[in-house]
Amino acid sequence: MLFNKNPRNWRVKGGQPLTEMDKKILSFQNRGFLVPTRELIKTPEQIEGIRRSGVINTGVLDLVASEIKAGMSTAQIDKLVYDYTLDHHATPACLGYEGFPKSCCTSINEVVCHGIPSEDEILEEGDIINVDCTTILDGYYADASRMFIIGETTPEKKRLVDVALECLQVGAEACKPYSFVGDQAAAITKHAHKNGYTVVRDLCGHGVGNEFHEEPDMEHYGKKGTGMLLVPGMVFTIEPMINMGGWEVFVDSEDDWTVVSEDELPSAQWEHTFLMTETGLEILTH
Numbered sequence: 001m002l003f004n005k006n007p008r009n010w011r012v013k014g015g016q017p018l019t020e021m022d023k024k025i026l027s028f029q030n031r032g033f034l035v036p037t038r039e040l041i042k043t044p045e046q047i048e049g050i051r052r053s054g055v056i057n058t059g060v061l062d063l064v065a066s067e068i069k070a071g072m073s074t075a076q077i078d079k080l081v082y083d084y085t086l087d088h089h090a091t092p093a094c095l096g097y098e099g100f101p102k103s104c105c106t107s108i109n110e111v112v113c114h115g116i117p118s119e120d121e122i123l124e125e126g127d128i129i130n131v132d133c134t135t136i137l138d139g140y141y142a143d144a145s146r147m148f149i150i151g152e153t154t155p156e157k158k159r160l161v162d163v164a165l166e167c168l169q170v171g172a173e174a175c176k177p178y179s180f181v182g183d184q185a186a187a188i189t190k191h192a193h194k195n196g197y198t199v200v201r202d203l204c205g206h207g208v209g210n211e212f213h214e215e216p217d218m219e220h221y222g223k224k225g226t227g228m229l230l231v232p233g234m235v236f237t238i239e240p241m242i243n244m245g246g247w248e249v250f251v252d253s254e255d256d257w258t259v260v261s262e263d264e265l266p267s268a269q270w271e272h273t274f275l276m277t278e279t280g281l282e283i284l285t286h
Contacts, residue, residue, distance in 0.1 A: 024178060025231060033180075034228045036216070041233035042209055047275060049140035050209045050235055054273055054284035056088045057135040057142040060104075061286070070125045070150050074106040078117035081133055093134035093141055093212050100257060105132040105145075109157075112200055112241050112249050112259040112267040125151040128161055130269050134212060143208050143237050144285035145271040156244070157266055163195045164242040164268035171220065171238045172274060175281050181216055181227025188220045188240045200241035200267070202249055203259065208273055209235040221247070232278050239271030 018026075029035045042050065063084050064077055082103040085092045092103035100116070107115035107130040108123070115121075115130075123129065132145035147161045167188045174187035192199045205218030216228035220240040230236075245265035252258035261267050273285040 021231065025229065028178070028229050036228060036231060036234060040207060040215060041231065042235050042275075043233075046140065046209060047233075047235070049138055050142055050273070050275075051284055053090065053135050053137035053140045054142035054144075056085065056090050056137055057133055057144050057273075058286045059088065060084050060133045060135065061131065061144060061146050064131050065146070065148065068123070068129075068131075068148050068150070070123050070127075072123050073119050074108075074115070074117040074121040074123070074129075075119040077106055077131060078102045078104055081131075085133075085135055088137075090135050090137040093136045093143075094132075097212065103133075105130070107132070107258075107267075107269070109266050110261050110264040112243070112261055113203060113269060114257045114259050116255055116257055123150045126153040126157070128153060128157050128266060128268060132269075132271065134208075140210070141208050141212055142273050142285045143212075143271065144273060145239065145269060147268050147270055159195075160197065160242065160244050160266055161268045163192065163197060164240065165270045166195075167191050167199075167220075167240045167242055168238055168270045168272065171240060172272070172281050172283075175230060175238070175274070175276065177230070177232055177276060177278055177280070179230050180225055181218055181230065182222040183224045184238060185219045185222030185227070186224045189222065192240070192242050198243045198245070198247035200243060200247050200249055203241060205237040205239045205271070207234065207236045230276050232276050234276045235273065235284070236276075237271050237273050239269055241267055241269045243267045 127150040134143040171184035171188040174184040207214030245263040248262035274281040
């Protein structure tokens with residue numbers, strides 16, 4: 001099935017010869033596929049800015065990896081993120097975003113995403129936690145998250161964390177130049193289901209770079225050949241949320257941010273920012 005929400009949006013400037021990329025994109029557009037606007041194709045200068053932001057974002061998560069441990073509060077993680085980011089002349093994008101009160105998201109066990117760091121939330125042996133950071137440097141955004149296992153956990157939780165990373169990897173492998181969003185979604189869905197897990201359907205990855213959230217919506221549950229065409233120069237995240245139980249989630253009414261698995265079974269997520277090149281994806285954040 002074609003995903004034809006907004007076709008016919010690739011425009012060629014008058015008087016300029018068609019590039020090979022123009023021709024390819026127009027061929028998809030003329031067949032009714034959803035194609036990106038020119039604004040979603042990053043310039044070399046923009047790509048370099050996003051790459052520099054990604055270096056800091058990766059450094060933030062490397063610091064968290066070196067410090068995270070049982071007995072630590074999630075507020076302490078947030079302070080690490082805040083201090084490191086400012087020390088590198090950048091800004092944490094989460095802080096103040098639509099009212100979010102902290103510099104990163106800390107999502108433990110059954111929390112799927114958007115957990116708010118707190119002095120009262122103390123990491124315990126066996127917890128699994130996702131730390132999600134987005135950095136702004138010179139106006140350019142880079143976004144990534146990692147899973148951390150606190151001490152020794154159960155084999156079931158360890159396997160969930162491992163398979164969630166595999167889902168990110170198989171999704172990235174499915175992203176080829178002139179593939180579709182649905183191609184990586186189908187690969188992720190297949191791998192998660194093969195391992196007995198489900199893919200959260202209510203949240204997704206996104207374009208990123210010039211803004212925090214841009215088109216396209218990078219769905220992680222879906223079918224091949226659907227969604228937007230992915231072409232060289234696009235920058236986006238892949239960040240599947242993989243649940244041990246059902247895929248359904250709810251938002252905690254106490255803070256209107258924290259997303260929890262409906263059955264309160266554990267969830268895991270990894271995220272990278274990627275650049276689509278002529279040969280495949282380049283990772284801009286780890």
